[in-house]
Amino acid sequence: MIIRYWRGWTTPENAPIYQKLLTEDIIPEIESRNIDGLLHIRMMRRDTDETETEVEFATIMTFDDLESVKNFMGEDYAQSHIPDSARAVLKRWDERTTQYELFGDKPQ
Helix, strand or coil, X not given: CEEEEEEEEECXXXXXXXXXXXXXXXXXXXXXXXXXXXXXXXXXEEECCCCCCCEEEEEEEEECCHHHHHHHHCCCCCECCCCHXXXXXXXEECCECEEEECCCCCCC
């Protein structure tokens, strides 16, 4: 299995807007493609520090294998997938994603 990891940051004011975009538009659009090998998408957020100047978002996508990631993104599979609507509210983001091979997954 392959884990695809990405992060983006917003201002605190834009955090609810971006979270809504993720949950109501971006992730449903990805899921509607029925990408072979896409198993799961997880979304996370956190305040980055006490000054509350940024909110960090991370997505973790689980795929069967690297070919499945390429089905999603093409040959340059590490490029970030940032729709224009997200670019409008994100302060900054990872230009490239990181892919990890999952070698252990212990059920609770």
